[in-house]
Amino acid sequence: MSTAGRCNNQAEFNIPDVPCLLGASEAGPDVVQLLKGHILFQDLGGTNLHSIPPAILRLQYLEELHLEGNQIEEIPPEIGLLQSLRVLYLNNNKLGCICDQLENCQKLQSLDLSDNPLDCGIPTNTLCHLHALQELRLANLNLVQLPAQICKKLHHLRLLGLSGNRLTSLPWEIRNLTKLQQLHLDNNQLCSLPRGFCLLAKLEVLNLRQNLLHSLPDDINSLKNLKHLYLSDNQLSNLPDSLEKCLNICALDVSGNRLHRKLTAFPANLVELALSHNHLYAFPTAVCHLSDSLQLLYLKNTQLKKLSCCFSNLTNLHLLDLSENPLRYFPMQICDLVQLEMLSLDDSKLKEVAPEIKDLTKLKILGLTGNRFRAFPQEICFINSLEKLYLGQDHGMKLIHIPQEISQLVNLKELHIENNQIEHLPSTIGNLQNLTVLDCHENRLLEIPDSISDIHGLQKLLLNCNRISLIPANLDQLQKLEILSLDRNPLEKPLDEIGHQGVSAVFQYLQMKRTQHLNATKMQAWWRGLMVRKELGPFQNLFPKKDKKGKKDKKKNANKGKKK
Numbered sequence: 001m002s003t004a005g006r007c008n009n010q011a012e013f014n015i016p017d018v019p020c021l022l023g024a025s026e027a028g029p030d031v032v033q034l035l036k037g038h039i040l041f042q043d044l045g046g047t048n049l050h051s052i053p054p055a056i057l058r059l060q061y062l063e064e065l066h067l068e069g070n071q072i073e074e075i076p077p078e079i080g081l082l083q084s085l086r087v088l089y090l091n092n093n094k095l096g097c098i099c100d101q102l103e104n105c106q107k108l109q110s111l112d113l114s115d116n117p118l119d120c121g122i123p124t125n126t127l128c129h130l131h132a133l134q135e136l137r138l139a140n141l142n143l144v145q146l147p148a149q150i151c152k153k154l155h156h157l158r159l160l161g162l163s164g165n166r167l168t169s170l171p172w173e174i175r176n177l178t179k180l181q182q183l184h185l186d187n188n189q190l191c192s193l194p195r196g197f198c199l200l201a202k203l204e205v206l207n208l209r210q211n212l213l214h215s216l217p218d219d220i221n222s223l224k225n226l227k228h229l230y231l232s233d234n235q236l237s238n239l240p241d242s243l244e245k246c247l248n249i250c251a252l253d254v255s256g257n258r259l260h261r262k263l264t265a266f267p268a269n270l271v272e273l274a275l276s277h278n279h280l281y282a283f284p285t286a287v288c289h290l291s292d293s294l295q296l297l298y299l300k301n302t303q304l305k306k307l308s309c310c311f312s313n314l315t316n317l318h319l320l321d322l323s324e325n326p327l328r329y330f331p332m333q334i335c336d337l338v339q340l341e342m343l344s345l346d347d348s349k350l351k352e353v354a355p356e357i358k359d360l361t362k363l364k365i366l367g368l369t370g371n372r373f374r375a376f377p378q379e380i381c382f383i384n385s386l387e388k389l390y391l392g393q394d395h396g397m398k399l400i401h402i403p404q405e406i407s408q409l410v411n412l413k414e415l416h417i418e419n420n421q422i423e424h425l426p427s428t429i430g431n432l433q434n435l436t437v438l439d440c441h442e443n444r445l446l447e448i449p450d451s452i453s454d455i456h457g458l459q460k461l462l463l464n465c466n467r468i469s470l471i472p473a474n475l476d477q478l479q480k481l482e483i484l485s486l487d488r489n490p491l492e493k494p495l496d497e498i499g500h501q502g503v504s505a506v507f508q509y510l511q512m513k514r515t516q517h518l519n520a521t522k523m524q525a526w527w528r529g530l531m532v533r534k535e536l537g538p539f540q541n542l543f544p545k546k547d548k549k550g551k552k553d554k555k556k557n558a559n560k561g562k563k564k
Contacts, residue, residue, distance in 0.1 A: 045069050045089065057081055068092050068112065080104030091115050091137065098122075103129035114139035114161065128153040137161035139184070148173040155179065163187050163207070175199040186210050186230070198222040209233055209253070221245035232256045232274065241265045254278070255298065269293045276300035276321065283308045291315065300324050300344075312336040323347055323367065330354045338362070346370050347395060358382040369416075370395040381405040392418040392439070407431035418442050418462070430454035441465050441485065453477045464488050471495070473514065476507040 046069040064087040080101030143165040151173035186209035249267035288310035301324040323346040335356035347370035407428035430451025445466040486499035
């Protein structure tokens, strides 16, 4: 957004043609006074500022100020004049320190100091005077510890963001933040949580991703309001049984830990469960007890070879990720999940797909890349609801043929068949009228069927790294096409030079070629008409065919002459 555009992003004022605040000092005193009396909101984020404009600091009624994503190195003392300020975003600047006068902004409720050098450290004393603070973000500040004073003084905090620091522990005083609803501690070095941590009874979101946790507190069920618990990429080997009593948790992410098949406890009302990148080896049957609530289940790379019989009970599943598991055989239990909308079986060493997959009448997205199909699995052509199909074979056996029946996928929007050995696309592909993306790169295509020009909604066509020499003459009918990739094809001249210049260049070439052909046809028709009008007979009679016998006799006589 331009500077001028941002300066007009102000709330609740009735001033026509207000000049930009960056130049307000050049305006008359009446205009400046008018601005001071009406502006409540100012967004100057990402405008490459090196300092805060003085005019901003004179807006005594300003309530919300965005200065994130600039080059500001210091906060002037005049910041304390903004007595009405409630929201201040200073993240992603070059601040080395924060002036003490910030503590005069007693109405400040939300403050973001993330992603600044802060060579002098976080301004603990200043922050402790901002008693009205409800949201405090201190991410990526290289903090080694959280000052206990903050936990003692800022009793109204509802959100505390400490992501991306070097915290190895938390002060026990954190239990004083009894109003805390969101706590973000991801990407730190925490090995454990302090005693009394679970006294944070109002906590709803707890983000502990990418730490060094070996266990969770046994009294975690005391967090009765907890809804989202993120624990991925830690060193957890088990989950406490008390977790089952956290009845409000709807999302649990424990991916990338050391969990095993003996998992027996899960929150009873889970909607989303992520177990990916754990060595389960066998599916934990305790998950099947979540049949009434579970809708999203991630089991990527969990070393599963098969699913348990009770898996069919998860009839409310909308998303299932079973990719990167050595399944080898298609799990028939999946076909009972009638609510399923997204299914990923990528890199699962499958050799075939069960015909019963057609029973998944709500399936929209299907991932089958990197498997061992000997031929295109035609069973998927009967899933009429399918919108996105992924059959690229980076690691699996290469497909050589796409059946005509693919045209039955009338709702298909994206078809990804890259990295195969396909030589021809079926002519029926033009029936896929809803297709917007066709990815055929890294194949052996010799030509593109003319019917592709009938897919008027096509936006992306990837044909690079094939054996194509010509493209359909009417390809420019694809008026919505945004991306056309033709690199590394043996295209005929001059198309080989034009192909890498983008859609518009290719379309101009096709239109020019068509115009030239049309002009040549008109000239030929005119010439033929002229010959007829001059009574020279039909056009073809102007060029009589040579008698084959005469040719042979002539050639024979010539040879006789040579012999003599």
